[in-house]
Amino acid sequence: MAKTYLVNGKVYVGRQFEEKTLCMENGKLTVLEALCDTADGTVFDAQGLKVVPGFIDTHSHGAVGVDVNGAAAEDLEKISCFMASKGTTSWLCSVLTDTQEQTEWCIGQFKRHRAMEQNGAELVGIHLEGPFLAKEYKGAMPEHLLKKNDIPLVKHYQKLAEGNIRYITISPELDGVQDMIPTLRELGIVVGIGHSGATYDQAMSAIAQGATVGTHVGNAMRLFHQHEPAIFGAVMESDVYCETICDGRHLVPGSVRMYAKCKGLDRIVAITDSIMAAGLPDGNYHLGVNDVVVIDGDAKLASNGTRAGSTLTQDVALKNMLKWLPNTLEEILPTLSENPARAMNLWDRKGSIETGKDADLVLLDEEANVVHVFARSKRVK
Numbered sequence: 001m002a003k004t005y006l007v008n009g010k011v012y013v014g015r016q017f018e019e020k021t022l023c024m025e026n027g028k029l030t031v032l033e034a035l036c037d038t039a040d041g042t043v044f045d046a047q048g049l050k051v052v053p054g055f056i057d058t059h060s061h062g063a064v065g066v067d068v069n070g071a072a073a074e075d076l077e078k079i080s081c082f083m084a085s086k087g088t089t090s091w092l093c094s095v096l097t098d099t100q101e102q103t104e105w106c107i108g109q110f111k112r113h114r115a116m117e118q119n120g121a122e123l124v125g126i127h128l129e130g131p132f133l134a135k136e137y138k139g140a141m142p143e144h145l146l147k148k149n150d151i152p153l154v155k156h157y158q159k160l161a162e163g164n165i166r167y168i169t170i171s172p173e174l175d176g177v178q179d180m181i182p183t184l185r186e187l188g189i190v191v192g193i194g195h196s197g198a199t200y201d202q203a204m205s206a207i208a209q210g211a212t213v214g215t216h217v218g219n220a221m222r223l224f225h226q227h228e229p230a231i232f233g234a235v236m237e238s239d240v241y242c243e244t245i246c247d248g249r250h251l252v253p254g255s256v257r258m259y260a261k262c263k264g265l266d267r268i269v270a271i272t273d274s275i276m277a278a279g280l281p282d283g284n285y286h287l288g289v290n291d292v293v294v295i296d297g298d299a300k301l302a303s304n305g306t307r308a309g310s311t312l313t314q315d316v317a318l319k320n321m322l323k324w325l326p327n328t329l330e331e332i333l334p335t336l337s338e339n340p341a342r343a344m345n346l347w348d349r350k351g352s353i354e355t356g357k358d359a360d361l362v363l364l365d366e367e368a369n370v371v372h373v374f375a376r377s378k379r380v381k
Contacts, residue, residue, distance in 0.1 A: 002025070002041060002042060003023055003024070003025045003040060003041030003042070004023070004024045004025070004041055004042050004043075004044055004377065005021055005022070005023055005024075005038040005041050005042070005043045005044065006021065006022040006023075006024065006044045006046055006051065006361070006374075007021050007034075007038065007043055007044070007045055007046065008045050008046050008047060008048060009022070009046030009048070009049055009050070009051040009363065010046075010048065010049070010050045010051065011031075011051045011353060012050065012051060012052040012053065012330070012333060012353060013031060013352075013353050013354070015330055015331075015333075015334070016330055017050060017330070019034040020032065020033065020034055021033065021034055021035075021036050021038070022051065022353070022359075022361070023041065024359040024361075024374060024377040025041075025359075025377065026377065027358060027359055027376035027377045027378075028356060028357065028358065028359055028377070029353060029354065029355060029356065029357050029358070029359045030355050030356075031353065031354060031355050044379075046363055046372075049363040049364060049365060049371055049372070050329075050363065050364045050365075050366075051353070051361055051362075051363055051364075052333055052337070052353075052361070052362050052363075052364060053333070053337035053338070053350070053351055053352050053353055053360060053361070053362070054087065054088070054089025054090060054121075054337065054350070054358075054360030054361060054362055054373070054374075054375065055086075055087045055088045055089065055090075055314040055315075055318075055336040055337060055362065056088070056089070056090040056091070056124075056336065056337060056340035056341055056344070056346070056350060056351065057083065057088050057090075057091040057092070057121075057271060057272050057274075057314055057340070058091070058092045058127065058167065058243070058269060058271055058340045058343065058344055059092065059094050059127060059129075059215070059216065059243060059271035059272065059273050060079070060083075060091055060092070060093065060094055060271070060272050060273065060274045061093075061094050061096060061273070061274060061275045061276070061287055061288075061309050062079060062274065062275050062276035062278070062287075063078075063079045063082045063083065063274050063275075063276065063278035063279050063313075064078055064079065064082045064276070064278065064279045064280060065078075065276055065280060065285075066078050066079050066276055067275065067276040067285075067286055067287060067288065068093045068094060068095055068096070068106065069095060069096050069098055069102065069106060069287075069288045069289075071093070071106070071109060072109050072112075073109045073110075073112035073113040073116060074116075075109075076093065076109060076110070076113040076123060077113060077116065077118065077119070077120065079091075079093075079120075079121075080113075080118060080119075080120030080121045080122070080123060081119060081120035081121075081380070082120070082278075082279050083120060083121040083313075083314075084119075084120035084121045084373050084375055084380040084381060085120075085370075085373070085380070085381050086313040086314055086315040086316075086370060087314055087315045087318075087336075087362040087370040087373055088121050088313070088314045089121050089122065089358075089360035089361075089362070089373065089374075089375045089376075089380075090121055090122045090123075090124045090346070090350055090360065091121050091122075091123060091124065092123075092124060092125050092126065092127040092166060092167055092344070093106075093110060093123060093125075093126055093127065094127040094128075094129050094273075095107075095126060095127065095128055095129065096129055096130065096140065096141065096287065096288035097129065097130030097131040097133065097141040097142060097145050097146060097288070098131075098142075098145060098288055098289070099145060100153070103128075103157065104157075104160060106126075107126065107157060107160050107161045107164075107165075108160075110123065110126055110161065110164065111161070111162065111164075114164075118375075119375075119378065119380060120375060120380055121375060122358075122360075122375065122376060124166065124344070124346060124350075125164050125165065125166030125167065125344070126161055126164055126165045126166060126167075127166065127167040127168070127169070128154075128157070128165060128167070128168040128169070129141075129168075129169045129195075129215070130145075130146065130169065130195070131145055131146050131147040131150075132146075132147055132148065132149070132150070132168075132170045132171060132174060132177045132180070133146050133169070133170070133171045133174075133194075133195040133196070134146075134171040134173065134174060134195055134196050134197050134198075136197050137171070137195045137196055137197050137220045137221055137222070138195060138220070139195060139219070139220040139306060139307075139308070140287050140288065140290050140292075140301055140306065140308040140309065141195065141288075142288065142289050142290070148174050148175050148176055148177060149174070149175060149176025149177055149179065149180055151180055151183050154168070154180070154183075154184065154187065154189070155187065158187050158188070158189065163188055165187075165188075165189055166188075166189065166190060166344055166345070167189065167190045167191075167192060167213070167344060168184060168189050168190070168191060168192065169192040169193070169194045169195060169215040170184075170191060170192070170193060170194075170196075170206075170211075171193070171194070171195055171196035171197070171198065172193050172196060172198050172202050172203060172205070172206035172211065172231075173196060173197060173198040173199070173202045178202070178205060178206050178209060181206060181209040181210045181211060182209060182210060184210075185210045190212060190213060190343065190344055190345065191206075191210060191211040191212060191213070192211065192212070192213035192214065192215040192243070193206050193207075193211045193213070193214060193215065193231060193235070193240075194214060194215025194216060194217075194220060194221055194231075194243075195215065195220045195221065196220075196221050196222065196231050197221070197222040197230075197231070198221075198222065198230065198231040198234075199222075199228060199230060199231075200228060200229040200230055200231070200233050200234050202231070203230070203231040203233075203234035203235065204234045204237075204238065207234060207238050207240055211240065212240050212241060212343065213240055213241045213242075213243060213269070213343055214231075214235035214240050214241070214242050214243060215243050216243050216244075216245055216250065216271065216273055217232065217235050217242045217243055217244065217259065218232065218250070218251055218255060218259075219245065219250050219251075219307070224236075236259075236262045236263065239267065240267070241267055241268075241269045241339060241342075241343040242259055242263050242267055242268055242269065243269050243271045243273075244256060244259055244268050244269065244270055244271065244335070245271060245272070245273050245310055245312065245317075246270055246312070246317040246320045246321050246324070247272075247310045247311075247312040247316075247317070247320070248320065249298055249307070249310065250273070250307065250310060253320075253323075253324035256320075256321065256324050256325065257324060257325060257326075260325055260327070265327060265331055265332065265334065265335060266334060266339065267339070268335045268339060269335065269339045269340045269343055270314065270317045270318070270321065270335040270336050270339075270340075271340075272310055272312040272313060272314060272317065273309050273310050273312070274309060274310050274311060274312055274313065275287045275292060275299055275308065275309035275310065275311070277292070277294045277299055277311050278310070278311045278312065278313060279311075279313070280311075282294045282295055282296065282297065284302070285299070287299075287301075287308050287309055290302075290303070290308060291303065292308045292309075294311060297311045298311075299311060314336055315368075315369075315370045317336070318332065318333075318336060318368055319367075319368055321335065322368055329364075329368065334351075337350075337351045337352065338351040338352055339351075358376055359374055359375075359376055359377040360374065360375055360376060361373070361374040362374075
């Protein structure tokens with residue numbers, strides 16, 4: 001791939017904006033001084049726009065009419081292209097608790113997609129949301145498919161996925177599940193805790209064993225009480241990353257402000273938890289085996305009104321945080337880039353604008369609208 005020089009941009013390096021030229025070649029970045037020779041490549045004029053790292057969504061169940069649990073490889077590419085148009089250049093497909101046969105099929109489609117030419121966001125791994133989750137906090141999980149301890153099953157999935165199961169959410173209070181954590185980490189899987197009624201002590205024990213993420217914190221989990229801080233209190237007190245859905249529904253603005261103040265912005269991971277309705281009008285959809293109704297952009301189970309994922313995109317999450325938080329763009333950007341990269345062990349190649357990292361770039365105007373997007377050097381918007 002020929003060199004492309006991005007010039008005249010305000011480039012986000014070292015958590016501040018500076019005048020730099022960026023060279024993109026073979027999917028990788030080189031950071032250069034603003035005035036440098038660009039004669040050996042094509043030039044893209046950023047025209048004063050802000051150049052920031054591509055966003056990373058570590059928790060998504062779908063978009064544009066595609067549900068991850070039923071997505072063929074070509075459908076995963078549809079999600080990837082839609083996400084790229086919103087500034088997301090990397091994502092994890094979140095596979096909802098399902099039958100072993102269907103989970104295996106999803107893993108197979110992930111591998112097929114990896115082998116295809118990709119023209120959108122990079123699908124960097126699989127997130128297993130279940131099946132080791134508490135029935136009382138199942139949310140949209142099918143109760144009859146939930147399990148307790150089953151390490152052989154996870155080993156089987158990880159072998160089938162060729163090591164690409166990057167993240168799993170578990171409920172640490174279930175019999176034997178907490179004992180799985182060291183083995184899960186040995187398998188190269190980041191462990192999140194959620195869909196859980198764990199006590200404070202149970203959650204803190206899981207964190208001590210190696211859990212490093214709280215899954216969509218405040219939703220589908222036991223909440224804080226002054227006599228039992230529970231899993232929510234443990235996530236707030238500890239150093240684990242805090243998945244935060246900034247849609248104004250799962251979390252209202254005051255909750256997002258509280259999370260940011262309690263955790264610090266360096267521990268907030270701004271996810272979407274999006275479902276197939278993202279990018280589409282209100283209507284009837286599904287999430288895994290569940291029927292979902294979306295009214296005014298709010299997704300709920302048709303059966304009982306339980307909230308079932310979101311229709312959020314990361315560009316909207318950014319704008320919401322800019323409205324709701326007292327922080328600057330420079331301070332908020334890591335919640336969409338650096339933090340998820342670090343949380344998912346992608347920091348060696350993603351999450352910041354540095355020489356040698358992937359050429360994943362988003363160009364924003366003064367109102368933080370996504371204007372242009374590059375994914376691994378390729379212009380995708």
